[in-house]
Amino acid sequence: MGKMIIAATAAALLLAGAASAQEVYGARHVTPQEASTNSVLVWTDPQQVVRWEEGSGIAGMPILLKDNIETEDMPTTAGSMALIDNAPGRDAPLVARLREAGAVILGKTNLSEWANIRSSNSTSGWSAVGGLTRNPHALDRNACGSSSGSGAAVAAGIAPAAIGTETDGSITCPAAINGIVGFKPTVGLVSRTHIVPISHSQDTAGPMTRTVEDAAIVLSVIAGSDPLDPATAEADARKVDYRSALDARSLNGARIGVMRFAGGYTAETLAVFEQNLQVLRDAGAVLVDLTEAPDEDVMGSAELTVLLYELKHDLNAYLASTRPDQVRTRTLADVIAFNAAEPRELALFGQELFLQAQAKGGLDEAEYIEARATSLRLAGAEGIDKLMGEHDLDALVGPTTGPAWTTDVVNGDHYGGAVSTMPAIAGYPHLTVPMGFVKGLPVGMSFIAGKWDDARVLSLGYAFEQLTHAIRPPAFAPTVDGAETVAPLLAPLR
Numbered sequence: 001m002g003k004m005i006i007a008a009t010a011a012a013l014l015l016a017g018a019a020s021a022q023e024v025y026g027a028r029h030v031t032p033q034e035a036s037t038n039s040v041l042v043w044t045d046p047q048q049v050v051r052w053e054e055g056s057g058i059a060g061m062p063i064l065l066k067d068n069i070e071t072e073d074m075p076t077t078a079g080s081m082a083l084i085d086n087a088p089g090r091d092a093p094l095v096a097r098l099r100e101a102g103a104v105i106l107g108k109t110n111l112s113e114w115a116n117i118r119s120s121n122s123t124s125g126w127s128a129v130g131g132l133t134r135n136p137h138a139l140d141r142n143a144c145g146s147s148s149g150s151g152a153a154v155a156a157g158i159a160p161a162a163i164g165t166e167t168d169g170s171i172t173c174p175a176a177i178n179g180i181v182g183f184k185p186t187v188g189l190v191s192r193t194h195i196v197p198i199s200h201s202q203d204t205a206g207p208m209t210r211t212v213e214d215a216a217i218v219l220s221v222i223a224g225s226d227p228l229d230p231a232t233a234e235a236d237a238r239k240v241d242y243r244s245a246l247d248a249r250s251l252n253g254a255r256i257g258v259m260r261f262a263g264g265y266t267a268e269t270l271a272v273f274e275q276n277l278q279v280l281r282d283a284g285a286v287l288v289d290l291t292e293a294p295d296e297d298v299m300g301s302a303e304l305t306v307l308l309y310e311l312k313h314d315l316n317a318y319l320a321s322t323r324p325d326q327v328r329t330r331t332l333a334d335v336i337a338f339n340a341a342e343p344r345e346l347a348l349f350g351q352e353l354f355l356q357a358q359a360k361g362g363l364d365e366a367e368y369i370e371a372r373a374t375s376l377r378l379a380g381a382e383g384i385d386k387l388m389g390e391h392d393l394d395a396l397v398g399p400t401t402g403p404a405w406t407t408d409v410v411n412g413d414h415y416g417g418a419v420s421t422m423p424a425i426a427g428y429p430h431l432t433v434p435m436g437f438v439k440g441l442p443v444g445m446s447f448i449a450g451k452w453d454d455a456r457v458l459s460l461g462y463a464f465e466q467l468t469h470a471i472r473p474p475a476f477a478p479t480v481d482g483a484e485t486v487a488p489l490l491a492p493l494r
Helices: 007-016 021-028 093-100 148-156 172-178 212-222 267-282 296-321 332-341 352-358 366-390 421-426 454-468
Strands: 040-043 062-066 104-109 161-166 181-184 204-209 255-259 286-290 395-399 430-438 441-448
Touching (some): 040 148, 062 148, 172 430, 181 454, 204 212, 267 395, 332 352, 395 454
Parallel strands (some): 255 286
Antiparallel strands (some): 161 204, 430 441
């Protein structure tokens, strides 16, 4: 194994002319444009030769991993300086599965620190270890989070696939905003062992790729039961060959629920969505408008309560599993104290969610038990299950989110609508596929269905993708303001 090179250092050497692309990145020939996204945190071996062609399967496929997923040969930091020496020398089971299938692990991607659970006023794509990941379609735009580097790296062409993780929107949002495919599987289909956690109720890993086919290929490998993760007990019995299950004609006759109740989108995003609904109709799908859904405020409040309780419990358990000589922060309380003493950690935003989590009790508290029951009921039985059952639906669709916002380290993130919360809480599959652009910025369409309906969701998204092919290479533009369709409008009339 060659020497690891921190990607930010490599980019600086390249841009300064202190080293050639071959010297820095070896056979991958990552360009200064690609490096400008600051999406890769560390390479395993910059001189490694990778030979793989699109559509050739998992053997030899170059894959990047979000840096909250452990590997035996790289540190796992979750973007935090508290974990900068965390290298326990173990592969997460999903990583072991990838290696056994012949995939090539290229390195680790940057992420929103602690998977975006530290603060409600955070800047997505920023971590104290990795700095800020930038959107390759416009470098002043946000890459969303928390799988920011995974989304940006695949969009930039650095790798055809990456693994992200999601608790609520952390695969699907960065995938949509960077203009790629992202799939959040049913919780329990993919092991979470040796992944820095937030919530055992909602966490899952999943593929982020350029095509639905590649997502299906990767999922077929990483899915499966793990005796160390009880949630995956049914995975071996439930998993299928997801690539073989793809059917370009699956939209014909499918009943699709349109989530009209979802709000917060711009008029331009909705216009692109309406154009793509016609694509579904033309493919033979029957669309059913859905205007009512569970109370989002009640559901969201209950979800946050669950996440705070489980963060304290699950992170404490993870930290206890690390090596004391590498990780001195053994509990959430220790991490809070570390952050307070380290100026870089809290220079841009705080840790109020950490403080709220630390104030919570154990998982036997009535508040937690009630919140989990409420959120799960509203998202599942009275949410997705009810909508699909009452209308005899095969899937739900909606805009994944709006176009990327301008990164704002003063005011934090500015989300433009989302449909991620119900499938996140219920633990159901959620796929985003590129559907078009708003002023040069990508937007995606979400496909959502019930528990273990992963193959159906992927197949419907694949059929849509074959009709639209809405992915396109990023411009690496400094800003949208310079685009041909925008720049003249920003200048004076005379």
